[in-house]
Amino acid sequence: MFEQSPALTAQVHDRCRPGLNHLAFHVTSRAELDDIVSAAPENGWALLFPDRHPHAGGPDIYAGYLADADGYQVELVGPPSTDLP
Template structure:
């Protein structure tokens, strides 16, 4: 069981809006809030976004470099995947592989792949 994931972001408020929308749509609940961060929880697992004062200057996250490529979440059903794809642009996310959506992962895989302007990618899979 995964305990938690912590993502460092350059703009906490922008990330809070984007991740809050996405995680809320997947049934995650707000968990903690402090000056430099926010977290959401699903069961015993939680996700943190933080604008850490220890963040090094640089170009930001690049999912195409060594390191984490994306996070994958369960969706309760295909309707949730479809709603996320439809609402993504209004909440700061772009649908990746739109020409192959919702089967970009294969014919038996029903999912939406999203990327935000900070380069974070998520995959949401209907279970």
């Protein structure tokens, strides 16, 4: 039997609480990242930081940051520009 303490559980996910914040994945190419981000809304995911996409992590980082309706987030990181031909 598992016990749940009110001090350790919540009814909704909050990324600022202890526990899972987000998962990060590397993608093989910038094109793959762009395809995933494009398909995200029809699969229940919203683009975070759209005004800074795809460089929300900084000018040298090509990434997509997505969140679902429950507040879970994924970070998709493409190859750095130095890895491109």
